[in-house]
Amino acid sequence: MHGIKVLMAKTYIDNLSEEARKGEMEKAEQGIWPTKAPLGHLNVTGSDGKKVIAPNAELAPRGRLI
Incomplete structure (x- = not known):
């Protein structure tokens, strides 16, 4: 059970990081x-x-x- 929770947390963190990077890139492209x-x-x-x-x-x- 612990392994599943760790995997879910890692997936969440990776997705959050990707979305933050995309948001900053979008702002930079817009000037x-x-x-x-x-x-x-x-x-x-x-x-x-x-x-x-x-x-x-x-x-x-x-x-x-x-």
Whole structure:
């Protein structure tokens, strides 16, 4: 019985992972930034209603590569 429950849990997790990947790919294809904006940028809503990123005037100069 334990083996069956483990198999069902693995199937659920694999399906959830696949659906999340598909959702992020769909957003990327539509030109929508799918996650939180990187340092020095802000999440904003564009004129077409899509969420995009824009430079943050206050934090952008402080961003640096490590």
